[in-house]
Structures are given as structure tokens and as C-alpha cells.
Amino acid sequence: MPVGTAGTVKAVPQDVLETLGAEIILGNTYHLYLRPGHELIRRMGGLHKFISWPRAMLTDSGGFQVFSLSALRKVTDEGVRFRSHLDGSSHFFTPEHSMDVQIALGADIAMAFDECTEYPADRNRAQESLRLTMAWARRSLDHFKAHREEVPWYGQPDRVPQVPILEPGNDAANFSSSGRTQSLFGIVQGGTYKDLRRESAERLVEMDFDGYAIGGLSVGEPREMTQEMIAEVLPLLPAGKPRYLMGVGYPDEIEQYARMGVDMMDCVLPTRAARHGLLFTSEGRLNIKARRYAEDETPPDPACCCMVCRRYSRAYLRHLMQCGEALSGTLNTIHNLAYYLGVMQRVRQSLHPEGDPVLANF
């Protein structure tokens, strides 16, 4: 999932995302809550309509950004008080408030409010953090179930997600009693402790979410440890529901985790790296700022057939970057997204050579 922080995948128009084959994008609850505000987006009919994106969307819970971006955080069992990174104003997020905000935004998938355990965290810290996340998961789910019919597009026939996000047999999950609405995913935490991860997964599955995410990984731990945690958790999550690994990763990682059984991933890497001139290619990483590309007439990735590689040379992309031109971010991002989406397409193809069983149902 390309990341569209403030209601835009930075520097890329929505029609280009469609052409690239992006079937779902992510919006950040923390950013959208601060600006333009979830109530404004609700009045505008929800995030899909506000940003003109008819395909699927997912919003995070706001928790990760509260912990990574805001100042003067104070965490209690009740929730988190924090100051906005934009203007220093004071805000209070609880699981219930996160659900209200995400229902107002109206993405197809909302996420339970959690605390992303930092790395390293000792066992006591990880255990206490997990206790909070599990209590918040329960409260998130209860509040979500009571209010999911308040989504701005509730009952509107045209807001049927155009992309299947559920496995066959589970397609009733995001129907409420009287119409299609949002889905809610729980988030497995537990730091780097296998038993805490198992406990977290089992308790969430008991609560019966529409899908499950693995959070708190790729936060600085060695990659072997990331893999161990994923391998520990995946078998405990029901295969009939989506399994979402949050915040990863490099192209080789997303391929590896997809082959392990992960269904969804998101990461700012392809978009953020692009804006800093780092391109992912079939020949490896390419720093387009490097002097050696100044007169290189070959496309960024000779094996890529994206709209950037079909038209522009490395020399031109380097020139745009050197001049600080806005087009640099746009073209670099388009290529990196094409590369990432291409990786996932090839993985899907190799996992299901006769066609994707989910997509085939639609």
C-alpha cells in the first residue's frame, strides 16, 4: 500500500496511482485529524470523496504518529495526551476517539488504537505496553461495533470497495446488519518476545477482528528478529482473514514476507526515498544524485516499463534533482511505486500461477 499521509501520496496525482495499479492506499489518522480535521472530512462525505480516490483505503490508528511525531506525550490507561507537531496545541487520543476519527474519515479498513513498543524494550516494558494495547484493542472493537454504521458513506451503493480485501468465505465481515461498512483490524504487539507475541495474537483472534496486523516491527531490530516474530505470529492468525505487516520494507523484504504468508504491507520507503533521490531498480538501488549519472542516457531501470522509465533518462532525473525541481519528486516516486507494485504483482503471480483466487471471485 502506497502511503498517502495527508490525503495524498506525496507528489503523485490520483489518476497516475490508478494507472500504476495501486489498489489500496493508506491515510494517516494523526495528520488528517490535525489537518483538515476529521469532522470536515466527514462533512465532505469521507476521505474517498474528499481526495477523489474511488479505490480502497486504510487508515492507521494515529497511535504510531502520536508516539513518533508529537511532543510532550503522557500515556495513561485512558489514552494519550500530546501536543501537535504543527502548532503545539494539546490533544487527547483514546481508543474510542481514534475509532470516532477513523469512522469519520471512512476508510475501508480502520485500525485498532495501539501503542507501538519501541526497540529495544526490556521484558517488563514490553509486557506493560502489551497490556495497554490489548485493553485498547477491546475498547476499540467495542466502540467500533457500536458506531461503524456512522461511516459517512454508510448504505451508499457507490461506496463498495472496488478491490477485494478479504479472502473467499469471509466476505460478510465488513457488512453490518443493514449494509456495507468499514472493517476493523487488530494489531499484534509484544516487542521481540515470542511468548508475548503469541499471547497478543491469540487474544486478538478471540476478540474476532475483521483482519489482523503485526505492528511494532521494523523499528530498529535486526532483520532476523523481524522474521522470527513474523514466523511466530502468522500461524496463529486465521488464514481466511487478511494479515497485514505494518511499516515494511525494502523490496526484498516485502517479497520475503509475502511468501511467508503476509497479505498486506505499507511503507513510506518507496515514496520518501524517491524524494531523496533513491531509486529502486532491477539492478539494485540507484542514487540519482550521483555525478556519474549526469550524462547517462539510459532510463532509471532499463528493465522497467513504467511511464518514467519509458520516457526519461537518468541524466534528466539527476538534473531535476540538482535543481530542486518539483517534477523530480513526482517522477522518482512514480518509478519507485511502479517498482514496488511490480514486485508484489510478480509475487502474487508466482504464488497463484493460475490467477489470484481472491481477485477471481470479483
Add this chain to the structure above:
Amino acid sequence: MPVGTAGTVKAVPQDVLETLGAEIILGNTYHLYLRPGHELIRRMGGLHKFISWPRAMLTDSGGFQVFSLSALRKVTDEGVRFRSHLDGSSHFFTPEHSMDVQIALGADIAMAFDECTEYPADRNRAQESLRLTMAWARRSLDHFKAHREEVPWYGQPDRVPQVPILEPGNDAANFSSSGRTQSLFGIVQGGTYKDLRRESAERLVEMDFDGYAIGGLSVGEPREMTQEMIAEVLPLLPAGKPRYLMGVGYPDEIEQYARMGVDMMDCVLPTRAARHGLLFTSEGRLNIKARRYAEDETPPDPACCCMVCRRYSRAYLRHLMQCGEALSGTLNTIHNLAYYLGVMQRVRQSLHPEGDPVLANF
């Protein structure tokens, strides 16, 4: 002509410019000379190939930017010594050097090196400035004629401008003895003095350029004075060659001047204003940053059918601007260019209801 200063119409990909119907764009010699350098662009096959723009291009002479952007200018009859606004390095531009740079860039149309007379300028100053510009025009033309066959794409069959820029009967002008090459336009100066303007036009026509520009207007003088100068000069320029009014203007101006007989105009206004949130619409100017658009679901211009107005609301464009998102500049610019190109299309249609006689020849 949309302005593409450093080899990019800021924030807009080339394929979008094509879709918008931009038939010719402008590149700035001063900027491209400094970065990435005209010799690099020559080695890359010229500007069209370097930026992947197969349609027509025009480069200015560099003079206007030398006078408006650089520091510590010293003007002599020989040329202008100046310091780069980027790194303070010292450079010397002469008419001959401007031609060499523009031939290396290889736009379809190059411009004679001139001094853009400031406003206000007393008669002595305007006369002295014109003396310099006329001497430089002669030297530009002589050097250009001697070297025009050094354009990087000389004799290549695929670098035939895709857009006719010449009137019928004049289509031999940009063929040299053995193949298609660049055209060179002279620039009428003379400040706000009618007799100097007339003298300038007559002397340039005697020199026999491929086309003629009117420079040094829209630099602060009242609009009535601009019109007077244009009205004075236009009848002196041969109707069979393109007449180009430099650096204008607002939508009502470009319509007015086109009806007076101007064939070509360029201006940074639609693109620069867009990046600052000023949109041109059929209902007048619209400052998209204004609070009153925060929840406005209507498109920027309800009468416009550009790709931005078909998809996005004022509320979304305002949000992007508030957040400083790169997509803001892209979408605002696309709309403004669509509006400007639409104005010109309507003017052409009303001047030639049975179809454009130039386009009909191709």
C-alpha cells in the same frame, strides 16, 4: 507558451503538457547554461531529447535573466559580465556566446541577445539601450547564420518540429542550405518611446529575421502604454512571419493582444501564480488558500473540463495548499495552463472560424 525555466514546466510531467495541448514551451537559456550547462545538453542531443519533449521549444537569449537575476552586472558594448545567482561564479555573455549556447540547446526558435530596457527609462537611457540591442541583434544574426548548422539535431529527420510555427509562404525560413535547423527571432526594444520602437522594428526587419518579438513591455508601465507600443510596432512587422510579445500576461491581456495580431506570447504567470494558490477561472481569479473554500465541493472552475476540474474540489486543493503538499503545485498549475491554453484556443477559433490556416497546411 508555458514557461519551462530549467527544462521543466514546474511540477507538470511532459505527458500532461501534451494532453493539455501545449504545442510549444519555453526554456530559459540563463538557467540551462548555469545548470546543467549547454555543453552537457549538446552532448545529450539537445534540449528536446534531454527533457523528452518532442514538440516545439523556444529559448530566450538569457539577457532578461542576466539583468533580473544575476548580481554585479557590468554591461559594455562587447557584452555583459555577471555573477551567477546560484554560486556567485563569474560569467561573460556576448551576443555570439548567447547564440552558441542557444544552438547547443537546440530549441526550434532562438532569440537575439538584447538588453531589456527597464521602466521607467528616460529618453537618453532608452536610446542608448536600443543602440546596444540593435548592435547585438546584428551580431546575433551574423553569428547564428554562420553556426546554425551546428545544432545537435541538424539534418536528423526525426527532429522536425511537430507544430507549425510559421505562416504559409514562409516555410523555407528555418531550412538552411542543406536541412532543417533553428529559427532566430529579433527583439524590438525602445522603451516607451514610439519613435524608438518604430526605428527598432524597421531596422530589425531590414536585417531579415525568421520572426520578430516585442520585448521590454509588461515591466511596470501602465497597460494603456503597453497597448500603445504594441499597436505602434505590429503594423511594421511582416504579417507572414511570427510576431511574439514577450512576458505577458493576464488572461484578458493575452486575448486582447492576440486579437491585435500577436501570434505568440509567454508568461510565468499561470504557472507561478498556481504555485502560490492563485487560480484563473471563468468566474475570475480565485485564491484557493482562502478559508471560504475549506468545504467547497465545487471544482476550481465549474465551467472548465480540465483533468483537475473534472476530479478535484476546491476543498481538496485548499487542503493540499494548507499542508504544503507537492500535489498542490501540480494540480493548480495543470488547471491554470488548461485555462490559458483554452483562452488561446477560443481566440484562434474566433479569428479563424473555418479552421486555423497555418495548422490546415500541416
